[in-house]
Amino acid sequence: MRYIPLTDEDRQAMMATIGIEDIDELFADVPAEFRYPDLALPAPMTEMEIMRELDMRAAENANLREFASFLGAGAYNHFVPAIVDTVLSRGEFYTAYTPYQPEISQGTLQAAFEYQSMVAALTGMEVVNASHYDGSTAVAEAAIMAVNIQRHKRRTIIISPTLHPQYRAVLRTYTQGMALNIIGDETADNDFHTLIEMCDKDTAAVIVQNPDFLGQLHTPQEMQDLADAVHARGALLVVSTDPIALGLLKPPGEYDADIVTAEGQGLGNSLSFGGPYLGIFAFRKKYMRKSSGRLVGETIDADGKRGYVLTLSTREQHIRREKATSNICSNQALNALAAAAYLAAMGKQGLRKVAELTWHKSHYAARQIDQLEGYEVMEELPFFKEFVVRCPRPVAEINRYLLEEYGIIGGYDLSQDYPSLGNAMLLCVTEMNAREEIDDLVTALDEANAPHIRLNLEASL
């Protein structure tokens, strides 16, 4: 049945070897009153039946191959070349476990080492680990690593209000038992200057995002000034970034970030309704032995030939148990492989072009929308990929109009996370948005503010 190849004869022979007459005897040590519960599960389906069901379930979702989308906010619709899925579909890659036996895991290990190297090049950092779960847990791990580096003597983490709201939430969840002081995001107005003022001898790290959650770009000079100020106060600077932006922009390694994290989904990973994604995690080599996550290193074999192994594992849970730097065991290896294949296929020129297209298209969209009556683009700083539009109506109402009348998935409604911004929408434009889509969006936004449509929208909600 299904994936069990044993014949009845096999079963009989095996039971005879074991010395039992019935498989039930193998479970005699399970307390009788709890043994063999009736599980209320749906009746089993054949492959033919389940494929039909899944086709239908998938069709119930509005997918971005059919709908134009301007939704970002931490998950991005970037181009994924066909070669990426070809690589991921190799059974040798996806049906292997963590490479505990390096002699028969060189494929996984070399691909991970190359991922580490390419991401080091991209971020300008010295060491990159083999991955964390996503951009949010990478930030939390960075904060814990910073506290460990400071030997738990500094117990404040300062976070920018323009760090992704979900990353800030995850950081607070992770550290709730550690009695840390997490400050900085009390109001959306706290800028770098305010964060630096908060930074004192109890500060383990300052965490900012660049480009930030609202798409704003801080110049390399601003970032360098921030790094200098944070370092002068004895704290570490953690920068959460966007790997696509780094195809064009000065990387955090060049403005002295100590730990760099990112959501790496945009590098060859599909949106997949929020996961699996890729937590990019890079740092200075002096922090190597305090770092979290798996690391792949180069070595040689008994014949002197180069090869790769998991290394510095004395930091890890299977060796150090309660003294480990992190509890990481499974990571997002296959998503890191996707990122590696993506970076290899795109290369120096391709990634730069993706970033340039994203820049030009998002700026074009922002200019067009800014000219509409009732709409105003908020960005004062330069931006990348995303920008905030103040809208004349609640964002939910506008998005409903975009979807129903134009089949457009609109931007992220900022009203919950940043109520002080009013009716504000975070729009995301990538290389995937054709000019016609952008022009449709502009037309649709304009219409959504027309008096007769406003009345209809109000009535429908």
Added chain:
Amino acid sequence: MKFDDYIYDLSSPGRTGIDLPDPDVPETPIPAELLRDELPLPELSLVQVARHYLRLSQKNYAVDKGFYPLGSCTMKYNPKVNEWAARLPGFTAVHPLQDPETVQGAMGLMYELQEMIGEIAGFDAVSLQPAAGAHGEFTGVLIMRAAQLARGETQRHKILVPDSAHGTNPASTSMAGFTAVQIPSDKDGNVNIQALKAALDDEVIGIMVTNPNTLGLFESQIAEVCDLVHEAGGLVYGDGANLNAIMGIARPGDLGIDVMHFNLHKTFSTPHGGGGPGSGPVGVTAELASFLPGPIVALNEEEGLYEWRHPEKSIGRIKSFYGNFGVMVKAYVYIKMHGAQGLREVSEIAVLNANYIQARILQMGDYPVPYGHRRCKHETVAQGKIPNADGVRTLDIAKRLIDYDFHPPTIYFPLIVHEALMIEPTETEDKETIDAFLDALDKIAEEARKDPDLLHGAPYNAPTRRLDEVRAARQPVLIRLPDAKVAT
């Protein structure tokens, strides 16, 4: 030094794998001060990329190639229909922040998966958010602590962890900010009840138990363990790594466990991906349901719509969005294709195979089985202590198994078994394969006695010879870029 198969050494200036269109909008100047000076990524043709990764893949061992009896990892066959399902554009090209009304198919699948795995393990509520087993453990520890705080038990800070536990248990405990206290095992491999009683006080948040435990043994006193911990005001965490042994046999929730993580990438056949992604949902009793991380999917029966719900006393979000959705799709397909009877058979055969291996190893007599006097569950733990084979260790046996074209078992774990060889066959292997593996173990024992050096030098038939792990750790080379920028 150049290597012909290293990605940067394949690079030539000017090559590119993917052409992209020119901008179809007016260009906007990019301020020069923002730009990076150089972007040191490789420059390859698409043909090179395709060949590079295919060649790399061929240096891997994998379940799709052969037997992978890695104890504690449940390396069963990964059904291809699961992969097909997770790649449907209706799942892959869906943004997590879309209006719930546009993603009812995905939310309905998550809802049903929550219900089904809750039913399988006997829990009232489930959050699918954790991304891996250790992530689920960490979540569970935080839930237990939050529940204790809600009871006013603010002084509790200790988590009891048996000495046979996975390393992630104590690591998750201390990462969460609490104190791990080790509990020894008794001579039968169970939690030592006397030691447990002595450790239980009003500072204990709870205990983390793995059942069946990492020795492959069912904790026959599990009900007593749960009762004792509950009487002392503690909670019981179940490490679900070994659920493959007891589906349809016993439900952890019925046995008294309050919170447990599932490994969808073990029990429910989703692939391990060379280390991930996994998925580590957490199930809890009704009492703990309000502490789960959110959002979770709820069914609004009035409107017939699925909606996001944040449990009221939630420990908070543990990951962005909702978890590793692509992995959930695969587990969903697996469970729906099996049903209750099919899952029970999965566990029965996984346990039958492990006991067959244990029985034959006992007959062979070359590898001691310290708990061989008991029936095991989904795995058995032997020792690489071959009589009259001087200097041969478990590591040598593992490396020699590679030459026989098998993936070695988990080695040197659990820590409480000296020279451990932890063998988990799963239910998806045929008898011929299992017999061939046992025959290889038998031959290796013979080789070990005749020619121990043969084993010390193994493997010989792998893509590399034995790798120098000490060198890698002492002189770390963690990246390699063309201009000799090497992190050491």
